[in-house]
Amino acid sequence: MLLLFALLPALLLGLALSAWYGRTDARHAAAMLRSMADGSELALRGYLARHRDAVATIAAMPTLRAQFDASTLQPRLRLLRQMHPGMLTTFGAAPDGQLLIAEPARDAAGRADHWRGVNLADRDYFRAALRNRAASISGMLHSHGHAQGMLIGIAAPVFDARGKLLGVVGAVLDADKLQADLDHLAGPRDALALLDPQGRIVAASAALNVRRGAAAHDNRTLRHALALPLGHVADVDPSPWWEQRGLRETLPQGWQVLALGPRQFFAHALLLALGLLALLLLAMALTLRLLIRGTTRRLLTPVH
Known part of the structure; x- marks a missing residue:
């Protein structure tokens, strides 16, 4: 007891x-x-919003909407990259995806005009910009250009005053x-x-x-x-x-x-184990008490 x-x-x-x-x-x-x-x-x-809005702002510039070519793109893309260090590469492409210009002009190996002959038509961010007719962000992409590795792409379409598609501007972001x-x-x-x-x-x-x-x-x-x-x-x-x-x-x-x-x-399990151990000991004590009581009664019962 x-x-x-x-x-x-x-x-x-x-x-x-x-x-x-x-x-x-x-x-x-x-x-x-x-x-x-x-x-x-x-x-x-x-x-993402900060960089998307910056690309969208460049795409809406009246200068680009009036003249979308390498000569007007280059200084603006360079400025965009300087103002947003997270942009490893900025670019301008024709409606068919062919690159017109990219910043920086040299890639990691020092090659000038590394972007010539590159087409972005199969890139998710390029297709999304054309599909949504607005600045769009891709998921991870594997870049082989100036910025190497797994990066994030942003692109925005550029339209003239009549709504005709002139091209696409965009940037590749560092995920670091x-x-x-x-x-x-x-x-x-x-x-x-x-x-x-x-x-x-x-x-x-x-x-x-x-x-x-x-x-x-x-x-x-x-x-x-x-x-x-x-x-x-x-x-x-x-x-x-x-x-x-x-x-x-x-x-x-x-x-x-x-x-x-x-x-x-572990702390939770320890407390639970203590409770279970106490329950087990209680069950054993009750069982032992009943056995002792039963044995005592049999021993004290008169034999007829």
């Missing part, structure tokens, strides 16, 4: 602490993940700025991944160990995070060893952000 009264408070305390800690951990994790996702959206909106923003937003135990509309990784925390431009589905953790319902914090890859919570949010133009954070599994 004394053992029973000793174990009952431990049982109740362990279960109560476990339940309280689980709810507190869930609320804290949800708040942190939402904060990271919101910060990622602000960074993306600011970076978005990577730096994500590194700043994610804590040492958290992770963020920014995906383009095609599900490719634009930027991601080093903890995920993924390559820029790779498909998010190729990574096990991101694949499970992509299966989460939009806007809801939930366990990633639910199993008996839940250790990570995730949040998936959609961003403008079909982009997505995945926020991941650790679940305080």
